Amino acid sequence: MPKVMAADKPWALISEVGENGYYEELAVIMKEHFQIMSLCDFLQNPALHGQKIQVLFMWKFYPEATPALLALLPSLRVVCSGGTGTDHLDIPYINSLGVKIANTPHVVSDATADFAMGLLLASARKIFEGQEIAKAPNTAIIPQSLMGVEVTGSTLGIIGMGEVGYKIAQRSKGFDMKILYHNRSRRSLEDEAAVGATYCENMDDLLKMSDFVMLSLRFTPQSIGLIGHRELSLMKPTATLINISRGLVVDQDALVQALQLTTIQAAALDVTHPEPLPRDHPLLSLPNALITPHMGISSTSTAKKIIQKMVDNAIAAVKGLPIPDEVKPQL
Template sequence: MPKILVTRRTFSEAAEALRASGAEVVIWDGEDAPSHQDLIDAVADVDGLYAHITNQVNDEVMDAAPNLKVISEFGVGYDNIDVNAANERGIAVCNTPGILSESTADEAFALLASMARRTYGLPAMVKRGEWGDFDPLGLLASDIHHKTLGIVGMGNIGSEMAKRAAGFNMNVLYYNRNRRDEEFGATYVDSLEEILERSDFVSLHNPLTPETTNMMSIDQFKLMKKSAILINTTRGPVVDQDALYEALVAGEIAGAALDVTVPEPIPADHPLLTLDNCLIMPHVASATYDTRMKMAMMCVENVLAGIAGDWPPYCVNETYISCTARLKA
């Protein structure tokens, strides 16, 4: 009987679908994610791994799992999985592409709007009884319409962000490795520097790679308008948080809204949490019932296909393991 490990609690429908396959299904139901050692211990006889962003699935984990055929990541990004190590061992790596693009763009635009119109802080002021008398120059916010949005990374999520901005009559620029055939009304610029200099809002949607780690740091913040707002819903390491703190304190940029941080969760005593012009969400851009359910069922499809000896529908490394895949052994 094949064995499947799910490293966090999941929807009952997903659990039932896994069990209906006849496999033994183990669901980690602890309050916290398994530690790295817990994960190593748990995968000894596992054929399929349904993993999450908090799991570092490296060569050590894979070597502890001689039967492991397939790893399905609950999400689009899979930088927590050592894909090179998986390729060397013939293990299929999968993700859940496309399904969370709209939900993530919804949150990114909500963060933009909240920062622009100050809906993140002013309600708390009202609750403290600090509304005060009418002041024509008080509590001023920023318009969204006719402002310039710079999108860094025009993949599925960046494209959805451009669509939402168009509905608010924004001027949209984008910077991407390649110019898109379909641009959704946005204008391509060929350098990060230009998009930073021209934008009132900068929204990051690029993947995390060695080249994009700390992509936004001291020099980049100095290029931005002093009135500009940064939105990050991609990966925490793309932004140098120490440099961001200094830029926010010095007034080099007006504000930042982050759905992702380094580390996660961000420590309660982190300096960014002391700033009124920094809004931080607990990595929930895809966290709607509908989207997370679809993601869970895509993971089920991936894992069940892999343990049955079939190519998972959302495999990211099929080309590299086509001749060595364990699922075909």
């Protein structure tokens, strides 16, 4: 394929290149096909640059596709968002402007499932607490407070058995876990048999029987507050809640209370609302809450796959071709 000269490349808007944006090795993938401009540089003179921008690349929700920003981009053809979720996008509004939307499905599932198991193991075996004690200058003995929960042979309840949820089940099978799942639709008997999963039509049954409850469902308006006071009260007092879906799926006030009163034993969260939490949020000070900054897809190989998919979608949009991963409003 002949090399595209910089002057001939279509323009794309990004957050920035660097620690708070795209690592240089990822930006290189974009630069092969696009003339990229950081949001900071763009906002210095939007009237000059706005007509050039045909693609908005969103990485970890930035730059936000707000009406104010979109109004500055009259030539925009596509918003390419990294990751699977699209709840941060006003799809009908963006489409009403004649702008397409694309995401990057299927390339984030393995990394997310790996991280979900990492959260489960770290919380159950108090790995981070152990690290703090091991590194503390005054540690002389290993305290009994590091006694953890056995993962092998325990019961994992997965709420949301889509692509990611199923990969979590596959990994859990290696720990000889008993797997329950609740989903909008039941998976095939072959899928269930492959991972030894049992379908729970009633989510309450799953909550009552699980030692670990994993939230891996796709976020929709109907899933807001899915786990609240009532649901937490159904869980075992020895159970752990793990959330890799979206923060709004859990009523955080109810979760704080459940952790304070030990209604449940622990929570491990890669997602919160908002992100990051205010520095004085009570979840941050609870010893039985493990919180990470929405880093489930943060692996080098996965990031490269995401960027390549974003670029492929953008190239198709600019050329007026069908976009491989176009997102359309749900009817």
